[in-house]
Amino acid sequence: xxxxxEYVKAESLEQAYELNQKKxxxxxxxxxxxxxxxxxxQKAIDLSGLGLDTIEETEDSFSIGCMVTLRQLELxxxxxxxxxxxxxxxxxxxxGVQFRNLATIGGSIFGRFGFxxxxxxxxxxxxxxxxxxxxxxxxxxxVGIKRDRDILVRIIVKKTxxxxxxxxxxxxxxxxxxxxxxxxxxxxxxxxxxxxxxxARPGRAIRIEIGTEEVMRLRKGAYTKEDLRSxxxxxxxxxxxxxxxxxxxxxxxxxxxxxxxxxxxxxxxRGGEV
Amino acid sequence: xxxxxxLNGKTREDEINSDQLLIDYVRSHGCYSVKRGCETxxxxxxxxxxxxxxxxxxxxxxxxxxxxxVETLEGLQKExxxxxxxxxxxxxxxxxxxxxxxxxxxxxLFRENPDPSEEEIKxxxxxxxxxxxxxxxxxxxxxxxxxxxxxxGESCE
Numbered sequence: 001x002x003x004x005x006e007y008v009k010a011e012s013l014e015q016a017y018e019l020n021q022k023k024x025x026x027x028x029x030x031x032x033x034x035x036x037x038x039x040x041x042q043k044a045i046d047l048s049g050l051g052l053d054t055i056e057e058t059e060d061s062f063s064i065g066c067m068v069t070l071r072q073l074e075l076x077x078x079x080x081x082x083x084x085x086x087x088x089x090x091x092x093x094x095x096g097v098q099f100r101n102l103a104t105i106g107g108s109i110f111g112r113f114g115f116x117x118x119x120x121x122x123x124x125x126x127x128x129x130x131x132x133x134x135x136x137x138x139x140x141x142x143v144g145i146k147r148d149r150d151i152l153v154r155i156i157v158k159k160t161x162x163x164x165x166x167x168x169x170x171x172x173x174x175x176x177x178x179x180x181x182x183x184x185x186x187x188x189x190x191x192x193x194x195x196x197x198x199x200a201r202p203g204r205a206i207r208i209e210i211g212t213e214e215v216m217r218l219r220k221g222a223y224t225k226e227d228l229r230s231x232x233x234x235x236x237x238x239x240x241x242x243x244x245x246x247x248x249x250x251x252x253x254x255x256x257x258x259x260x261x262x263x264x265x266x267x268x269x270r271g272g273e274v
Numbered sequence: 275x276x277x278x279x280x281l282n283g284k285t286r287e288d289e290i291n292s293d294q295l296l297i298d299y300v301r302s303h304g305c306y307s308v309k310r311g312c313e314t315x316x317x318x319x320x321x322x323x324x325x326x327x328x329x330x331x332x333x334x335x336x337x338x339x340x341x342x343x344v345e346t347l348e349g350l351q352k353e354x355x356x357x358x359x360x361x362x363x364x365x366x367x368x369x370x371x372x373x374x375x376x377x378x379x380x381x382x383l384f385r386e387n388p389d390p391s392e393e394e395i396k397x398x399x400x401x402x403x404x405x406x407x408x409x410x411x412x413x414x415x416x417x418x419x420x421x422x423x424x425x426x427g428e429s430c431e
Binding site: 092099 | 275292293314315316318321324327328329330333334335337338379382397398399400401402
């Protein structure tokens with residue numbers, strides 16, 4: 001059971017950062033995962049008074065405060081328009097509306113949890129994290145860094161033109177995913193890149209780049225069903241899988257072929273032009 | 275620590291422990307409709323409204339509700355009774371333990387989306403678990419209630 005000795009509503013990020021340097025203290029996200037732990041926290045640091053609960057759209061990016069809830073992401077019209085609804089798709093099966101009204105994007109991304117739908121989806125986009133101490137770094141780099149005592153302040157999604165799609169397989173509707181997949185074509189016509197992302201492997205999500213030639217073919221809609229199947233199978237081979245109580249590594253590898261095929265088919269159907 | 279919370283329309287000031295959860299706070303004020311069903315933030319039995327939004331009171335520190343408005347089923351009697359009658363008429367539930375959480379979240383759904391499709395109903399209520407029904411009765415009750423409202427509050431029997 002989680003025990004908290006003292007609750008501190010941070011008055012500034014500086015104060016929160018200083019308090020968070022002590023190992024026995026802890027930043028509160030939505031507190032949903034933290035609540036499941038069996039630990040004693042000396043000072044629970046709440047960032048909810050710092051105005052970090054909004055999604056702001058500028059000319060070149062979406063800036064998402066760390067305390068924005070998953071439900072806010074789900075209902076944000078512009079963010080979902082920009083991502084072909086992938087953001088909504090990645091959170092809609094996470095437990096229920098009441099849960100998503102509490103769970104925060106900061107908690108999901110900072111935790112770099114293997115099961116994270118949110119991390120998987122944002123890795124497919126041109127995403128950066130703004131850390132209080134370390135500044136702005138690409139999400140892909142952040143995923144590989146060990147958890148430290150820094151504070152995730154914002155998630156920044158650059159408005160690089162993108163076509164993207166998100167799919168998962170779950171054993172039960174609101175359970176953790178057995179496998180989470182996203183695919184995206186991103187960038188201007190003359191500099192378009194393609195990615196597939198797999199999460200809940202069950203390890204942390206990883207992103208694999210699709211070859212330039214394959215991206216061109218996808219954009220032209222030149223793939224037959226069979227060709228797409230072998231492209232998906234080839235990409236799935238490069239994704240390391242593991243077993244846990246939900247599924248075996250072999251089953252996940254098979255699922256990856258199927259989900260990636262569906263993701264790539266959807267991208268091609270939507271028209272490859274970014 | 276001290277908190278000031280508007281619980282079911284009444285402003286209350288209380289001295290609480292830092293790690294008290296909102297579910298224990300509302301129950302200490304007699305709101306026994308709010309219950310623990312799972313301890314893993316999954317079942318929806320403890321649903322309350324925080325500033326009008328449905329949340330899991332088992333997963334929120336009371337401290338975080340300081341300065342906010344909290345509503346439980348006890349504060350929504352009229353809305354709850356009206357819809358609850360349809361659930362009862364369908365014989366939708368056996369034990370009824372999950373009922374208050376489901377009614378709370380259904381009310382949140384009706385407020386947010388007055389004319390939901392079947393898919394939207396299922397999606398909105400996916401976080402409310404019932405171990406004895408299979409959800410068919412609840413779904414019928416919701417549809418009948420929506421039909422009743424479409425007819426301006428007249429029975430659709």
